[in-house]
Amino acid sequence: MGRRFGLRLASSLAAAARTTDHFDVVIVGGGIVGTATARQLSINKPQLKMAILEKEAALGQHQTGHNSGVIHAGIYYKPGSLKARLCVEGSALAYEYLDAKALPYKRCGKLIVATDATEVARLDELWKRALQNRCPGVQLLESAEAIAAIEPNCVGLKAIWSPNTGIVDWGRVNQSYAEDFARGGGQVLTSFEVAKFATSLETLEKQQNDYPIVITGADGRVVRAKYVITAAGLHSDKVAKLTNGKKVPKIVPFRGEYLVLKAAKSDMVKTNIYPVPDPRFPFLGVHFTPRMDGSIWLGPNAVLAFKREGYTYWDLSPSELFESLFFSGFRKLAFKYFSAGVDEFRRSLSAGAQLKQLQRFVPSITLDDIDLTKRVAGVRAQALDAEGNLVDDFVFETNEEAVKRVLHVRNAPSPGATSSLAIAKVVAEKAQTAFGL
Numbered sequence: 001m002g003r004r005f006g007l008r009l010a011s012s013l014a015a016a017a018r019t020t021d022h023f024d025v026v027i028v029g030g031g032i033v034g035t036a037t038a039r040q041l042s043i044n045k046p047q048l049k050m051a052i053l054e055k056e057a058a059l060g061q062h063q064t065g066h067n068s069g070v071i072h073a074g075i076y077y078k079p080g081s082l083k084a085r086l087c088v089e090g091s092a093l094a095y096e097y098l099d100a101k102a103l104p105y106k107r108c109g110k111l112i113v114a115t116d117a118t119e120v121a122r123l124d125e126l127w128k129r130a131l132q133n134r135c136p137g138v139q140l141l142e143s144a145e146a147i148a149a150i151e152p153n154c155v156g157l158k159a160i161w162s163p164n165t166g167i168v169d170w171g172r173v174n175q176s177y178a179e180d181f182a183r184g185g186g187q188v189l190t191s192f193e194v195a196k197f198a199t200s201l202e203t204l205e206k207q208q209n210d211y212p213i214v215i216t217g218a219d220g221r222v223v224r225a226k227y228v229i230t231a232a233g234l235h236s237d238k239v240a241k242l243t244n245g246k247k248v249p250k251i252v253p254f255r256g257e258y259l260v261l262k263a264a265k266s267d268m269v270k271t272n273i274y275p276v277p278d279p280r281f282p283f284l285g286v287h288f289t290p291r292m293d294g295s296i297w298l299g300p301n302a303v304l305a306f307k308r309e310g311y312t313y314w315d316l317s318p319s320e321l322f323e324s325l326f327f328s329g330f331r332k333l334a335f336k337y338f339s340a341g342v343d344e345f346r347r348s349l350s351a352g353a354q355l356k357q358l359q360r361f362v363p364s365i366t367l368d369d370i371d372l373t374k375r376v377a378g379v380r381a382q383a384l385d386a387e388g389n390l391v392d393d394f395v396f397e398t399n400e401e402a403v404k405r406v407l408h409v410r411n412a413p414s415p416g417a418t419s420s421l422a423i424a425k426v427v428a429e430k431a432q433t434a435f436g437l
C-alpha cells in the first residue's frame, strides 16, 4: 500500500514537474535577441511550451540595456550581408511594432559628417552602400550650409542625412517583447544562470526521453527541454561551449564609454551626429546621441573591458581578463591595431581627449558643457576569430553533435537591437527547419 502510494506520488510529482519544468523549446538569454526570438517562435508555433532562462534578476541588463538607443537605417553594412538586410528590414519592423504598441520613440534623424578629404572619399563609398542597401529617405548634403540647415552647430564638408534614423529605449522594447511572449503562454525564468547542459537519452522514465536536454542552473535548478536556442550575448561563446559548440568565434568584451552633456546644454544638438567610420574597425566612432529622456550622450569609445560585464575599470575578473589576453586572436588583433588601441585608452582616461573628437563636428562644445559627474557605459560582445579578425556579421550556428537540437546565436553585434525583429524571424525559421517543428 505504502509502496503503491509512493509510486503514485512519484508519478504525480513527475507529471507536475513536467508541466512546470519541461519545455519544448528553451531560450537562453533574456536580451533583445532572446526575447524577440521567443516571441516570434510563440507566434509561429503557439502550441509549443517555451521558456526564457535569464541569469540576471531582470531582463535586458547587459547590451540591450546599455546601448546608444539608436534605430539604425542600415547605411554602413556591406551590401548583401545579413547585417545590411536585417537592419533595413528590422528598422521597418521596429517602427511598425512601436506604433502598434504605442511605445515612445523619436524619428530625429542622423547626420554622418565628413570633415576632411579622406573622410569625404570614405563618405562617398558609404553613400553608394546606403543606396545599394535601399535605406529609406537618405540624402547627400554637399555643402557646409546644407549641414548647418539641419544642425546649426555642426560643421563639415559633406554629409549623409538619414531622416529615418530614430531613437528609442531598447530596454523598454525588450520588456514589451517578453510581455508578448508571456501573454502567449511562455514562461520567463529570471535569476537562472545556465551552467550545464547534458543530453540524457538514457533517462529512467521513458517519457522523459521526450525532453532529452537537461539544463542545470548555477543554483542547482533543473529544467528539461526538447530543443534549445541560445542568445547569450557577452557569454555566447561560453554557452555554446557547454554543448560542445565550436571554440570560435570567441567573445572579447569591449567597453564603450559615454560622456553626458549638462542638462542646460541639451539643446546644443537635436539629431544624431556621427563621424565617417574607419572601415578597419567595426565600431561607428564617437557620436552625439540624443536620448529619450532629453539628455545627450557623447560616445562610445572602445576599450578592452577587464571582465565580460565590466562597466568600469574597477570591474575586473582576473580569469576573464586572462582569457581575453591569452586568446591568440586577441593578441593578433592587439598587435595589428596597437596604436589605435592606445589612443582609445588615452581618450577613455581623458575627457579632454574625447572632447577633441567631438569638436571636429561641433566646434562650440567645451569641457564646461559636459557633466563630468555622469559617466555611462555599455560592453560590446565583440566576436573574434582565431586569426584576430573581427567577425562583422551576425552568426547563427546549429550544433551537429547535439543532433540538431541546439541553435546558437553566436554573434549579434550592433545593430542587433534595431534588427531584433528581423533576426527573430531568421532564427525562428532556422529553428523550425533544424528541429523539425
Ligand SMILES: Cc1cc2nc3c(=O)[nH]c(=O)nc-3n(C[C@H](O)[C@H](O)[C@H](O)COP(=O)(O)OP(=O)(O)OC[C@H]3O[C@@H](n4cnc5c(N)ncnc54)[C@H](O)[C@@H]3O)c2cc1C
Pocket (backbone or CB within 6 Å): 028, 029, 030, 031, 032, 033, 034, 053, 054, 055, 056, 059, 060, 061, 062, 063, 064, 065, 066, 067, 068, 069, 070, 071, 072, 192, 193, 194, 195, 231, 232, 233, 234, 235, 239, 256, 300, 377, 378, 379, 380, 381, 412, 413, 414, 415, 416, 417, 418, 419
Ligand atoms: C555600447 C553599445 C552601443 C550599441 N548601440 C546600439 C544602437 O544604438 N542600436 C542598435 O541597434 N544596437 C546597438 N548596440 C547593439 C545591441 O545593443 C546588441 O546587438 C543587442 O543588445 C544584443 O542583444 P543580445 O540579446 O544578443 O545580447 P544581451 O542584451 O547582452 O543579452 C544576452 C543575455 O543573456 C544572458 N545570459 C548570458 N549568459 C547566460 C547564462 N549562462 N544563462 C542565462 N542567461 C545568460 C545575459 O544576462 C543577457 O541578459 C549597441 C551595443 C553596445 C554595447
